[in-house]
Amino acid sequence: MALNTKNAQTRMDDIFETIVARFPAPERTAARLFLIDWINRSVMGSRAVLNQLSDQMSMTNVAHAGNKAERDKRRALIVLEALRDVAVPIAKQTAATMASGALDARINLLVGKLRLEVSATHGDGSVLRDVFLNDLKATPLHFLQNNRVLSGAIGAGTECYFFYEYKKDQFKIDPTRPGPMVNAYKFTTVSIPAVPWNNVPGRGANKTAGSFAAIDGTLLTGADVGISTMFSGCCFCFKVSGGQLYAAHIMPDDLAGNALSGATLAQQIGGAGAPVVAGNFTGTGGGGLRVYGAGWSNLPAPNNNGYPVRVVIDQFMNIFASRIGGNWQIFSQQINGLNVVVNQLYP
Helix, strand or coil: CCCCHEEEEHHHHHHHHHHCCCHHHHHHHHHHHHHHHHHEEEEECCCHHHHHHHHHCCCCCCCCCCCCHHHHHHHHHHHHHCCCCCCCCHHHHHHCCCHHHHHHHHHHHHHHHHHHHHCCCCCCCCCHHHHHHHHHCHHHHHHHHCCCEEECCCCCCCEEEEEEEECCCEEEEECCCCCCCCEEEEEEECECCCCEHHHHHCCCCCCCCEECEEEEEEEECCCEEEEEEECCCCCEEEECCCCCCEEEEEEEEEECCEEEEEHHHHHCCCCCCCCCCCCCCCCCCCCEEEEEEEECCCCCCCCCEEEEECCCCEEEEEEEEEEEEEEEEEEEEEECEEEEEEEEEEE
């Protein structure tokens, strides 16, 4: 490691090796490189910063720090927490006061999460690939209930990237690969683009008139995964016609400052907002359009109230669809900070 102070370098190397040893053997080189990059970015060649960081890892004045093995674990935990952007003094307080019997569980939990980012930044991407295929795609309900998954600005493209952000403890799906995530998992999707309400053919710009009867629905075909960008007041609608599943994402804002409320938009599309004509997908025949909006829905219980209206910045709803055994399943994931609620919308 190209650092300036031998003693500090040795201490950090030892801490890193404690962490690296928790990785499966084939992933240890990538983990080591990830940690070296992190420390080099953190100290920026400054001996003083490196010394300060090394000093903060000392267990000398920590009561009940334990034997050498326990002290090594506490130092490793400080680094793992610092990698999550927890201030080092706070991370040290957490590590120093944790019961000896709880150290392994916490370290293993964080290493398991760190593996996901390391896989994309310094590894071969196989860890992320396996999580996407074996967990998110194969068992979406269980995965979404236990993980935050945010969708980026998904347009009409068919290729996306799946990666994990350790600092935010969340998975991300985005049409653009972040620079450091050189091996983010690339997959093909059915993209459901977001459309401003007034751009629906025949709807017009009058908030209280017009028609949603000619929505251009996206046919879910050509891939086994369907996604859209995040919802914070938009309306998701879908319909089965001729044995095929169609979906659309309608925005309550016309991008010029003329916005409908989420509930009003959903009611108009769902036929409860007369005189606006109820929604339908072009070329699919009459009836059967399902609507899931912010504060209103025509789905059966427990989804009959739609998803919660956004009240804080870190509050979103995401849609994820997976074709399993030839049949589509559609889920909503409501995120409010660290709280996650998942509902199955179809079938």
